[in-house]
Amino acid sequence: MSRLTYGDVVQLLFHEAALLDRREYDAWLDLLDDSIVYRMPLRITRDPRSGPEIRDDMAFFEENKASLRTRVERLKTTSAWAELPPTRARHFISNILAEPVTDDGTLTVASSFLVLRSRRENADVEQIFGERRDVWRWNGERWRLFRRTIYPDQTTLSVMNLSMFL
Amino acid sequence: MERGGTISRDLLESVRDKIRQGLLPQWVFSDPDIYREELHKIFYRTWQFLGHESEIPQPGDFVTRWMVYDPVLLLRDTDGQVQAYLNSCTHRGSPLCVEDGGNKKTFTCPYHGWTFNTKGELIGVIAGNKVYGEEFDRSEWALRKIPRLEMVHGMIFGCLDPQAPPLLEFLGxxxxxxxxxxxxxxxxxxxxxxxxxxxxxxxxxxxxxxxxxxxxxxxxxxxxxxxxxxxxxxxxxxxxxxxxxxxxxxxxxxxxxxxxxxxxxxxxxxxxxxxxxxxxxxxxxxxxxxxxxxxxxxxxxxxxxxxxxxxxxxxxxxxxxxxxxxxxxxxxxxxxxxxxxxxxxxxxxxxxxxxxxxxxxxxxxxxxxxxxxxxxxxxxxxxxxxxxxxxxxxxxxxxxxxxxxxxxxxxxxxxxxxxxxxxxxxxxxxxxxxxxxxxxxxxxx
Structure with a gap:
């Protein structure tokens, strides 16, 4: 565990991305620690000398395990129209920067994401991109996602909704 | 504005009559001519919400907003008054501020450096009188105010029509x-x-x-x-x-x-x-x-x-x-x-x-x-x-x-x-x- 290779980290993030792309949401939920904090704050355009672009006091996602489970359960209903018929999304995860695993089994990893989404017959492609800062924890058996902060690069989202997970 | 070729007065009257009968012609959802009419007849004449007072609590606090296609610089001036200006330099029209928000006492245009204070006054011109002459009157080149600006319960509204009724009359x-x-x-x-x-x-x-x-x-x-x-x-x-x-x-x-x-x-x-x-x-x-x-x-x-x-x-x-x-x-x-x-x-x-x-x-x-x-x-x-x-x-x-x-x-x-x-x-x-x-x-x- 402590000798996690870079390849192992890549495999971990790609495995998670594949679960989302394949819509295996229950398996994805199993990857999440029960005390996960999953959030996506807003970004604004501003002079960097006057303060940070990220506004932590407003978010697109402000989730815990229970609220993420509710979102997953919603996708299983017969009337979640944003995903019915299902969209096709592809999570491209790259620029993975992993810190060495700490003695208590904590992996801190940053990655870039690009999600492309196709809706129904539309030839137009929706996209969203940015950076994720993760903390994963070893629970004795497997790695589970403990913290995720998603930083969008856009201030005005060009996707009509965030019916996907990032 | 001249009417688009397809939107006659008769047509609009027939649409209104249909609505009174509970029927709405579907074309009004995506017709480009009616959209242009809406901009001129509705959006340039009605009060538009710009933001809430609590977004700009301190002198110098500003946010940039839009009234459809009109860029707006909404701020609290150094005397604590809420002001709204067209976010476009009076010199060559460049946007004066492209940040979403922040706090500033002055705004300098990146094109030629004209500088305005929170009251919209032109307070800095590069090379100033040397190029424009002693007779150059800076007060003539202040930022353009959004013609109307009023508030209710801290909700700040602007209106582009100087003749529009007051906000409270509009809200009724x-x-x-x-x-x-x-x-x-x-x-x-x-x-x-x-x-x-x-x-x-x-x-x-x-x-x-x-x-x-x-x-x-x-x-x-x-x-x-x-x-x-x-x-x-x-x-x-x-x-x-x-x-x-x-x-x-x-x-x-x-x-x-x-x-x-x-x-x-x-x-x-x-x-x-x-x-x-x-x-x-x-x-x-x-x-x-x-x-x-x-x-x-x-x-x-x-x-x-x-x-x-x-x-x-x-x-x-x-x-x-x-x-x-x-x-x-x-x-x-x-x-x-x-x-x-x-x-x-x-x-x-x-x-x-x-x-x-x-x-x-x-x-x-x-x-x-x-x-x-x-x-x-x-x-x-x-x-x-x-x-x-x-x-x-x-x-x-x-x-x-x-x-x-x-x-x-x-x-x-x-x-x-x-x-x-x-x-x-x-x-x-x-x-x-x-x-x-x-x-x-x-x-x-």
């Missing part, structure tokens, strides 16, 4: 209901953080009408909430309550508990705030507010709000509510940018504010489970409204949409305590008909 009886929403507590509401912004491929009227007069959609569009057991199965659940038709295309909907079901008063707002309601609201306003579960509506043309009650009151799901205002900014006939603000009573307890925030993000904003499905379906409406048959203006294909609900069937409430014409159900197209009739009247004016 809607003010009475906004007192309930925004003026019920001693210190009013405050914006949390910054607004959500995202783009939807739809027409601004579809979203305005949806929030303004269409609780009927909740039963199907938001059926996933029923399937999850969050909302009751009763197909009439969204119908209990009142539609209040107001002048100038505005409307206010108060949904109430189903018959026989007890719900907490005042949308479950904390009891500590109730004495403030007594201080700030009239008895008639309190009697309306007391039974409200959801308050939702649209201020013509494109400012909507929703204030629902969420949660069960259990330990994991505190009973909460929030106030969400949104502008449907037109970008094109088939495209809008949504600006969505979360507001909460300043005097509310901190834990309530936090629950309110989480409740908003769970249900509204681009990731909100309710909003997600709205956006998807509004997009589909525009997709199926742009073809030859839907766009046919002679109504050869009977291409009118159904706004008949309750027409001549539902009578107003006799003893309604507030202004406007109140109907005893939310499943009704009365507000929508009024919205579109006013829309047609403005295009004809």
């Amino acid at each position: 009886d809607l003010k009475w209901y906004w007192d309930i929403l925004l003026g019920r507590t001693d210190h009013g509401v405050e914006v949390r953080g910054v607004p959500h912004r995202w783009v939807i491929r739809t027409n601004w009227k579809i979203s305005s009408d949806n929030f303004g007069g269409d609780p009927y959609h909740t039963a199907m569009t938001h059926r996933s909430a029923v399937e999850l057991g969050i909302a009751p199965k009763d197909p009439l659940y969204g119908s209990y309550g009142y539609q209040v038709v107001l002048d100038r295309g505005h409307g206010f909907i108060i949904s109430t508990a189903p018959p026989g079901l007890q719900m907490p008063p005042y949308q479950g707002l904390p009891e500590v705030l109730w004495p403030e309601f007594e201080r700030n609201l009239l008895p008639a306003q309190r009697s309306v507010f007391q039974k409200a579960v959801v308050m939702v509506g649209t201020c013509f043309p494109n400012l909507s709000w929703v204030s629902p009650m969420h949660g069960t009151g259990g330990p994991d799901e505190p009973l909460t509510t929030f106030i969400n205002f949104r502008v449907w900014r037109p970008l094109a006939a088939n495209r809008i940018e949504v600006w969505s603000w979360l507001m909460v009573d300043k005097d509310a307890p901190e834990d309530f504010k936090e629950a309110s925030y989480r409740s908003y993000i769970g249900s509204f904003g681009p990731a909100g489970t309710l909003e997600q499905d709205d956006c998807e379906i509004w997009t589909r409406v525009v997709e199926s409204s742009r073809g030859f048959m839907a766009q046919n203006k002679d109504v050869n294909y009977n291409n009118v949409l159904n706004y008949l609900m309750g027409l001549d069937r539902v009578k107003p409430v006799d003893d309604w305590p507030g202004p406007g014409v109140a109907y005893p159900t939310c499943f009704l197209d009365a507000i929508s008909r009024s919205f579109y009739e006013h829309w047609a009247e403005m295009l004809l004016a």
Whole structure:
């Protein structure tokens, strides 16, 4: 565990991305620690000398395990129209920067994401991109996602909704 | 502006007459000519929401906003007064400030360096009199003010028409209901953080009408909430309550508990705030507010709000509510940018504010489970409204949409305590008909 290779980290993030792309949401939920904090704050355009672009006091996602489970359960209903018929999304995860695993089994990893989404017959492609800062924890058996902060690069989202997970 | 070739006065009159019969020609959802008419006849003449005072509390605080295509620099000047300027340098027209917000005492144009203070005065010109001469009068080149700027309950509005009626006249009886929403507590509401912004491929009227007069959609569009057991199965659940038709295309909907079901008063707002309601609201306003579960509506043309009650009151799901205002900014006939603000009573307890925030993000904003499905379906409406048959203006294909609900069937409430014409159900197209009739009247004016 402590000798996690870079390849192992890549495999971990790609495995998670594949679960989302394949819509295996229950398996994805199993990857999440029960005390996960999953959030996506807003970004604004501003002079960097006057303060940070990220506004932590407003978010697109402000989730815990229970609220993420509710979102997953919603996708299983017969009337979640944003995903019915299902969209096709592809999570491209790259620029993975992993810190060495700490003695208590904590992996801190940053990655870039690009999600492309196709809706129904539309030839137009929706996209969203940015950076994720993760903390994963070893629970004795497997790695589970403990913290995720998603930083969008856009201030005005060009996707009509965030019916996907990032 | 000259009328587009296809939008004659006769045509607009026929559209208005159709609306009075509960029929809306489908072509108005994506016709580019009517869109241009709307900009000139409606958006350049009505009051537009720019932001809330709490977004710019300190001198020098500013945000940049849009009135459709007019860029606005909204700020609090060094004397503490709210000001709104066209965000465009008077020298060569470059945007003066391209940040979303911040705090500045001066704004320097990056093109040639002209500098303005928060009062809009031109205070710096590179090489100044050496190039423009001693007779150069800087006061003639101050920032251009948005012609009209007024506030109600901290809500800042601008208007591009110098001849427009005052804001309070424009709002009319809607003010009475906004007192309930925004003026019920001693210190009013405050914006949390910054607004959500995202783009939807739809027409601004579809979203305005949806929030303004269409609780009927909740039963199907938001059926996933029923399937999850969050909302009751009763197909009439969204119908209990009142539609209040107001002048100038505005409307206010108060949904109430189903018959026989007890719900907490005042949308479950904390009891500590109730004495403030007594201080700030009239008895008639309190009697309306007391039974409200959801308050939702649209201020013509494109400012909507929703204030629902969420949660069960259990330990994991505190009973909460929030106030969400949104502008449907037109970008094109088939495209809008949504600006969505979360507001909460300043005097509310901190834990309530936090629950309110989480409740908003769970249900509204681009990731909100309710909003997600709205956006998807509004997009589909525009997709199926742009073809030859839907766009046919002679109504050869009977291409009118159904706004008949309750027409001549539902009578107003006799003893309604507030202004406007109140109907005893939310499943009704009365507000929508009024919205579109006013829309047609403005295009004809």
